[in-house]
Amino acid sequence: MALPSLLALSLALTLNASGSRSPPAKPADAALPPDELGEAVKLGKKLFDETGTHPLTRAFVGNALSCASCHPDSGAHPTASTLLGAATAYPAWGPREQAVLTLEDRVLNCFMRSLNGTRPPVGSKPSIALTAYITWLSTGMPVRLNAEAPLGPHSFAKPAFVPSKVSVERGRKLYGERCAPCHGEDGQGDPPVWGPRSYNAGAGLAAVPKLAGWLRATMPPDAPLASDADAVDVAAYVNSQPRPDFVLRDHLPAGDRTGVYNSSVADEVDRAPTWPRRK
Ligand code: HEC
Ligand code: HEC
Known part of the structure; x- marks a missing residue:
C-alpha cells in the first residue's frame, strides 16, 4: 500500500466523523488491580452509581441525582x-478557579x-474511591495534561450558541415530545431536570451550550x-426553568475540613432564572 493511503487508513481508524478521536475502549474487568486498590476502584464505581443513596456519600448530595445521572454506564459509555480517558488530562488548568486542579x-x-x-x-474515603475508579477508566492511555481546561480528550462538542x-x-x-415522557411536563420526573431536586445554577449543565452539547450526545x-x-x-427551555442558585460558600464544608481549596472564586454566586424566588 502506498504511504498516503496508509496514512489515510490510520487517520480513518483514529478519527471519527466529527474529526475528534474515537473513544477508547472500556478497561476489561480483568484489568482490575488486586487487593485493597481493586476494592477502592469497585467502591468508587458503586458510589458513582449510587451517590445520592449510599451511606458514604448521601450526606454530601443535595438533590435527586448521582454521578451516573449525567455520565451514563457508570461513566464508561x-x-x-x-x-x-478523562484522568489523563489532570492536573489541568481550571480557568474558573484560576488554579491548577x-x-x-x-x-x-x-x-x-x-x-x-x-x-x-x-482525602476522605469516598473522594479517594471515586478518584480511583475514574483513574481506572483511563487504564493504558497516555497522560496529556490539559493546560486550557479541566476536560479529558473525549469530552463532548459544544454547539455554537447565538442567543x-x-x-x-x-x-x-x-x-414535550422528546423529553416529557420520562422527565414530565413539569420537569419533576425521574430524574428531575429543574426545580429544587435538580442541578444548581453553578453546574456545567446550567450553561445552555454545554447542556445542548450534552443532549446531542446523551438524551x-x-x-x-x-x-x-x-x-x-x-437546552434554552430547560435552563429557563427554576433551579437552585449557586452560592459557593454554602457548598464548602466547615473551614477545618476543606483542605486547601485552591480557589480565587470564594464569593462566586450564580443566579438561576427564578429559583429560589427573588426577595
Ligand atoms: C447534572 C449532571 C452531572 C452530574 C450529576 C455529574 N456530572 Fe460530572 N460533568 C458534567 C458535565 C456537563 C461535565 C463537563 C463536560 C464537558 O464540559 O465536556 C462534567 C465533567 C466531569 C468531569 C471532568 C471530565 C473531563 O473530561 O475531564 C469529571 C471527572 C466528572 N464530571 C465527574 C463527576 C463525578 C465523580 C460526579 C459525581 C460526584 C459527577 N461528575 C456528577 C455533568 C454532571
Ligand atoms: C426514555 C426516557 C428518557 C427520555 C425520553 C429522556 N431522558 Fe433524560 N434521562 C433519562 C434517564 C434514565 C436519566 C438518568 C441517566 C441514565 O440513567 O442514563 C436522564 C438524565 C437526564 C439529565 C441529567 C440529570 C438531571 O435530571 O438533570 C438531563 C438534564 C436530561 N436527562 C434531560 C433530557 C432532555 C432535555 C430530554 C429530551 C431531549 C431527555 N432527557 C429525554 C431518561 C430519559
Whole structure:
C-alpha cells in the first residue's frame, strides 16, 4: 500500500466523523488491580452509581441525582458524556478557579454544583474511591495534561450558541415530545431536570451550550437529539426553568475540613432564572 493511503487508513481508524478521536475502549474487568486498590476502584464505581443513596456519600448530595445521572454506564459509555480517558488530562488548568486542579478537586467540585451538595473533604474515603475508579477508566492511555481546561480528550462538542437565534417556545414543544415522557411536563420526573431536586445554577449543565452539547450526545438515551438547533432550543427551555442558585460558600464544608481549596472564586454566586424566588 502506498504511504498516503496508509496514512489515510490510520487517520480513518483514529478519527471519527466529527474529526475528534474515537473513544477508547472500556478497561476489561480483568484489568482490575488486586487487593485493597481493586476494592477502592469497585467502591468508587458503586458510589458513582449510587451517590445520592449510599451511606458514604448521601450526606454530601443535595438533590435527586448521582454521578451516573449525567455520565451514563457508570461513566464508561463510549460517547455519552464519557469519563474514559478523562484522568489523563489532570492536573489541568481550571480557568474558573484560576488554579491548577487535580482530578480529585474536579470530582469534589461536582458535589457542590451538579449534585447541589457539599464538597467532601480531600482525602476522605469516598473522594479517594471515586478518584480511583475514574483513574481506572483511563487504564493504558497516555497522560496529556490539559493546560486550557479541566476536560479529558473525549469530552463532548459544544454547539455554537447565538442567543438571538434561540427559540425557547420551539424548545418547549420539542421538550414535550422528546423529553416529557420520562422527565414530565413539569420537569419533576425521574430524574428531575429543574426545580429544587435538580442541578444548581453553578453546574456545567446550567450553561445552555454545554447542556445542548450534552443532549446531542446523551438524551433521549436511545436516540440523542440529532440537530444542534434542536438541542440549543431544548437546552434554552430547560435552563429557563427554576433551579437552585449557586452560592459557593454554602457548598464548602466547615473551614477545618476543606483542605486547601485552591480557589480565587470564594464569593462566586450564580443566579438561576427564578429559583429560589427573588426577595
Ligand atoms: C447534572 C449532571 C452531572 C452530574 C450529576 C455529574 N456530572 Fe460530572 N460533568 C458534567 C458535565 C456537563 C461535565 C463537563 C463536560 C464537558 O464540559 O465536556 C462534567 C465533567 C466531569 C468531569 C471532568 C471530565 C473531563 O473530561 O475531564 C469529571 C471527572 C466528572 N464530571 C465527574 C463527576 C463525578 C465523580 C460526579 C459525581 C460526584 C459527577 N461528575 C456528577 C455533568 C454532571
Ligand atoms: C426514555 C426516557 C428518557 C427520555 C425520553 C429522556 N431522558 Fe433524560 N434521562 C433519562 C434517564 C434514565 C436519566 C438518568 C441517566 C441514565 O440513567 O442514563 C436522564 C438524565 C437526564 C439529565 C441529567 C440529570 C438531571 O435530571 O438533570 C438531563 C438534564 C436530561 N436527562 C434531560 C433530557 C432532555 C432535555 C430530554 C429530551 C431531549 C431527555 N432527557 C429525554 C431518561 C430519559
